[in-house]
Amino acid sequence: MSEERRARRAATREARSGAGPTVSGVEPGVNPGATAKFGLFGEVLTIGLMMTVVALGVVTLPIALAAGIRHLRRFVAAEDSRAGLFWEDVRAGILSSLVVGVPAAVIAAVLTIDVLVAGSGALPGGQAIAVVGWAGLLVLSVALLAAAGAWSPALGWIGAVRAVPSVVRADAAGAAYLAAAAVFTGVVTWALAPLFIAGIGCAALAVVAVPARRRRGVHHAG
Structure with missing residues (x-):
């Protein structure tokens, strides 16, 4: 294989992954930041x-989740994902998030x-009450x-909460994935408390990945 063909194949792989420059005739991949699995x-x-x-408070x-989700969105899109931007989101939304955080707690x-x-x-009827309680959680x-x-800082928490029903209606399967992520976080935390760190990170990644899954499905259908 000639050096030119090897270079062409390597460039094509990079373009398809979304991590490399665009190559003529090759559709670049999405979410280039997600190509490096490790x-x-x-x-x-x-x-x-x-x-x-x-989240220790x-x-x-809520603001811990929101800032983490926004950070991972930037990371997988290969945008600016400095840690400082996470803390900027926290500062921008921590006070207003109490309108959600306090009732939720x-x-x-x-x-x-x-x-x-x-x-x-x-x-009496404790099993039924327990089922209702777990379902509510x-x-x-x-x-x-x-x-x-x-x-987002522009939308605010009231707008974000109002968007929840439409988000669930638009992608019921996606809501099931979020439920699975929540269960996973709870189970690993129950098994070993420090695993909450990995669990909440995975839950935030699930929120980022669910809409991407939906876009890929639409793309393949077309």
């Missing part, structure tokens, strides 16, 4: 740690207490992830 994994863990620090979990606490009391056998988690994914 690099993406490292970024998920790094942003998971940063999100965990912000509990009521600050209260609802989660009430549902958790219901599940614990139901599991103790102190209430799952719905709350999906809504929180969807709202965090919709948030």
Whole structure:
């Protein structure tokens, strides 16, 4: 194989991955930042740690998720993904996020207490109450992830929350993936608390990946 053909093939691979320059006749790939799998994994863990620090206040979990999701979107798109931009998003939305964070924390606490009391056998029909409690926690988690994914400094938290029903209706399967990500985060955290770092990072990546999955499906159908 000639040197020119080898160079052409290498350039074509890079173009298709989205990481290299455009080559004539080759459609460039999307999300070039996601092509380096080990690099993406490292970024998920790094942003998971940063999100965990912000989420220590509990009521600050929404802005931790939103800032982490925006950071990973920039990273997979090979845009500017400096850590400083994450902290800028946190500063821009942390106070207004309390309108979501405080009610979400209260609802989660009430549902958790219901599940614990139901599991103790102190209430008649405890199993049904526990199922309702777990379902409520799952719905709350999906809504929180969807709202965090919709948030931007320009839209604000009220607009992000209002967008949740339309997001779920537009992609019910995507909502199921978000539910799976929430369950995964809960399970790994229950198994070993420090794994929350990886879990929340993966949950943020799921919010980024679900719409990309939908776009690819539309592209292939066309």
